[in-house]
Amino acid sequence: MRVSSRDSRGSDGLFLAALVICSLLLLTAYYREGVDGPIRAVRSGVQTVLAPVGQAGYVLTSPMRGVIAWARDLGVSRADLEALRQQNEEMRRRLAGLEEARLENERLRELAGFVAERELDAVGAEVIGRPASLWEGVITIDRGTEEGVSVGMPVLAAEGLIGQVVSAGPYSSSVRLITDRRSGVAALLQATRAEGIVRGSLEGDLWLDYVSRETTVSPGDAVVTSGMGGVYPSGLLIGEVADVQLDSADLFPRIRVRPSAQLAGLEEVAVLTGARTGLVDTGGAE
Amino acid sequence: MKRMIPALTVFVGLVLQVGIVPHVAVAGIQPNILVLGAVTIGMVKGPRAGMVSGFAAGLLSDLLGTGPVGAAALVFCAAGFLAGSIKENTFADGWSVPLVVAFFTTLTAEAGYMILLAIVGEGGVTFGGVFMKAALASLYTCAVAVIAYPLVARFLRWERPMTTFRRLA
Numbered sequence: 001m002r003v004s005s006r007d008s009r010g011s012d013g014l015f016l017a018a019l020v021i022c023s024l025l026l027l028t029a030y031y032r033e034g035v036d037g038p039i040r041a042v043r044s045g046v047q048t049v050l051a052p053v054g055q056a057g058y059v060l061t062s063p064m065r066g067v068i069a070w071a072r073d074l075g076v077s078r079a080d081l082e083a084l085r086q087q088n089e090e091m092r093r094r095l096a097g098l099e100e101a102r103l104e105n106e107r108l109r110e111l112a113g114f115v116a117e118r119e120l121d122a123v124g125a126e127v128i129g130r131p132a133s134l135w136e137g138v139i140t141i142d143r144g145t146e147e148g149v150s151v152g153m154p155v156l157a158a159e160g161l162i163g164q165v166v167s168a169g170p171y172s173s174s175v176r177l178i179t180d181r182r183s184g185v186a187a188l189l190q191a192t193r194a195e196g197i198v199r200g201s202l203e204g205d206l207w208l209d210y211v212s213r214e215t216t217v218s219p220g221d222a223v224v225t226s227g228m229g230g231v232y233p234s235g236l237l238i239g240e241v242a243d244v245q246l247d248s249a250d251l252f253p254r255i256r257v258r259p260s261a262q263l264a265g266l267e268e269v270a271v272l273t274g275a276r277t278g279l280v281d282t283g284g285a286e
Numbered sequence: 287m288k289r290m291i292p293a294l295t296v297f298v299g300l301v302l303q304v305g306i307v308p309h310v311a312v313a314g315i316q317p318n319i320l321v322l323g324a325v326t327i328g329m330v331k332g333p334r335a336g337m338v339s340g341f342a343a344g345l346l347s348d349l350l351g352t353g354p355v356g357a358a359a360l361v362f363c364a365a366g367f368l369a370g371s372i373k374e375n376t377f378a379d380g381w382s383v384p385l386v387v388a389f390f391t392t393l394t395a396e397a398g399y400m401i402l403l404a405i406v407g408e409g410g411v412t413f414g415g416v417f418m419k420a421a422l423a424s425l426y427t428c429a430v431a432v433i434a435y436p437l438v439a440r441f442l443r444w445e446r447p448m449t450t451f452r453r454l455a
Contacts, residue, residue, distance in 0.1 A: 023356045053304045054304050132308055133318070136350075136352065176352065180352075204314055264314060
């Protein structure tokens, strides 16, 4: 233990107060500046510089899975393991390559089919960065303004809507997931056509707000985009109702939605570069 | 050189936070290496170094995300100061002290950040789920601290090599 003097404690307090004031000034400047302000420009630069680090991390963490497999094999004698390893090395490499190609092919076919079915203009992209903070719901993709991606464009996975482009650099873009706390999507319940807003939350859950109390909502009901506001085309699947709570004092029921897309493990996505508004919503008739 | 070591620690923390942490998340829960770095610096170098490192680490964390810039700088700065102050004013000693301090200061930083976001209107707080998420992330960070703290503490005290966790603590 170090014993600090009263003087050093006093100066530490002043130093802390100075840093707190700096933080508050930064917060104020952030909210007061426009979308092209210097703080946002610095942020964009930092994210562009660090985008390859996230991509490299994905490659670097692959051996960690190998370490786990190695630990599992510790019971086998080292000589046997070495012989088997040499014997199968080439075969495993080929198999892994083929399996990876097959899975990627399947995912891309599914994604391409989904986009073609709805006659949407889209550009495919790979996810190269995942949220670096517990409270962030933003991923990075490897397509930017050079490929026609711009802020506001909806982003889809094969299973449905995943989010919207919130910032675009020349060769990469940030996509805010629908589960992010600042996300809001005009939506409706497919069965009853009751409209509401699907919002993300700090916990990462998805909530459907502002649905009338009189609406009958059941777990499993599909939730799709309504097309209101013109940001997202109508009829895109968002998810399904997971559970509903309605207390007598509530103005609206609390409807938790389970996203249709696996947002945690996304690898390929499609950005709707020329999304048509007013797409025909089949309402589940097809 | 002496002043560069905490800066280097924060920089390494930044690289790990961006490159490695997103890929080792378990069910959406991930450790906060930047907070851990600031807290460790606070415990080893004192409250002032902790708060400065926390401010720098928080600012970097703000710039990495899409939230308001300055929010994480504020709470990480407080966490670094808190860690340094606790370590400086506690009589307890032993290997568990840094881990307990790391857990509670990380929890304070995560919960403080969430509350600050709610105050500036960036998202409502529902304490049950959010607090559980923050607590699990703090536990994960604490688990990382078991390995990282001795290494970083030794790096920060490179002029006084120590070999045991107890002495590092």
